Amino acid sequence: MNLQLDQRIALITGASQGLGYATALQLSREGALVAICSREQAHVSAAADAIHGETRRPVLGVAADVSNPADIERLVERVVEEYGGLDILVTNSGGPPSTSFEETTDEMWQQSIDLLLMSVVRLVRATLSHLRQSDVPCVLTVTSLAVKQPIPNLILSNSVRMAVVGMTKTLALELGEEGIRFNSILPGWTVTERVHDLMEARAQRNGTTIEEEIGKQAAAGPFGRMATPKEFANVATFLCSPLASYLNGLMLSVDGGSYKGTF
Numbered sequence: 001m002n003l004q005l006d007q008r009i010a011l012i013t014g015a016s017q018g019l020g021y022a023t024a025l026q027l028s029r030e031g032a033l034v035a036i037c038s039r040e041q042a043h044v045s046a047a048a049d050a051i052h053g054e055t056r057r058p059v060l061g062v063a064a065d066v067s068n069p070a071d072i073e074r075l076v077e078r079v080v081e082e083y084g085g086l087d088i089l090v091t092n093s094g095g096p097p098s099t100s101f102e103e104t105t106d107e108m109w110q111q112s113i114d115l116l117l118m119s120v121v122r123l124v125r126a127t128l129s130h131l132r133q134s135d136v137p138c139v140l141t142v143t144s145l146a147v148k149q150p151i152p153n154l155i156l157s158n159s160v161r162m163a164v165v166g167m168t169k170t171l172a173l174e175l176g177e178e179g180i181r182f183n184s185i186l187p188g189w190t191v192t193e194r195v196h197d198l199m200e201a202r203a204q205r206n207g208t209t210i211e212e213e214i215g216k217q218a219a220a221g222p223f224g225r226m227a228t229p230k231e232f233a234n235v236a237t238f239l240c241s242p243l244a245s246y247l248n249g250l251m252l253s254v255d256g257g258s259y260k261g262t263f
């Protein structure tokens with residue numbers, strides 16, 4: 001299947017590793033002109049080199065913190081300067097810390113709002129005029145299965161991401177008439193560096209090992225394993241492709257069926 005992504009311009013934030021990296025790599029494999037960011041120049045440069053090394057396609061790596069409004073402005077300007085426009089925006093970043101309600105300070109709430117919610121507000125605002133120039137514009141927000149099924153000790157993710165899916169759906173309605181598609185993927189458990197860190201926190205709480213905690217979590221889903229980043233990226237890449245032209249306002253769980261509800 002030709003996903004018609006050749007020469008499409010895609011910005012993926014939070015993409016030096018994990019879900020963002022896997023998505024950038026897959027888009028690049030499909031011929032897209034990819035730009036990625038993360039906070040650390042060394043991380044993002046290494047990731048851009050690795051993607052380019054495999055696909056031989058142009059990859060722009062920019063150091064930018066998506067919780068910083070000035071960084072977002074600079075990032076988008078740099079991408080448009082380099083590639084001359086933008087067709088695809090994938091909003092992603094690291095996740096918030098693992099805490100219970102009583103451990104969570106006002107400062108942590110505010111940082112998570114800046115990281116998870118305001119980053120999306122600002123990225124969409126900064127890219128909108130460029131997306132309007134594209135003939136296949138789309139935005140994909142990476143959220144979490146936590147919006148359907150709260151995860152223990154992740155109150156910040158469980159709460160703040162609800163606002164992101166609410167905004168994604170609203171934008172799908174508000175800007176759909178201009179042909180800009182807005183969708184969200186709600187990843188279930190996927191083997192990345194962040195999950196390793198979360199399982200480490202659980203192991204410390206429960207007096208177990210990281211491997212035991214990964215095993216317990218994996219066993220809770222029907223497949224008995226977590227997803228690979230590539231399984232996430234395959235879905236993300238299709239959703240961003242012109243072939244998904246009638247998919248708009250979708251909140252898609254990529255969780256191997258681990259969500260227990262019917263809808």
Ligand SMILES: NC(=O)c1ccc[n+]([C@@H]2O[C@H](COP(=O)([O-])OP(=O)(O)OC[C@H]3O[C@@H](n4cnc5c(N)ncnc54)[C@H](OP(=O)(O)O)[C@@H]3O)[C@@H](O)[C@H]2O)c1
Pocket residue numbers: 013014015016017018019020037038039040043044064065066067092093094095096115142143144145157186187188189190191192193194195
């Ligand atoms: N993996 C899962 O099972 C899962 C499930 C549900 C939801 N999610 C969510 O999906 C997102 C990606 O998950 P992941 O597992 O791929 O995370 P990850 O392994 O921690 O990777 C996060 C990426 O984002 C970058 N980053 C972190 N903070 C940033 C910031 N403020 N600005 C720009 N870049 C930033 C990191 O690079 P630098 O350190 O260089 O900045 C890294 O490249 C997270 O929000 C996570 O909570 C993940």
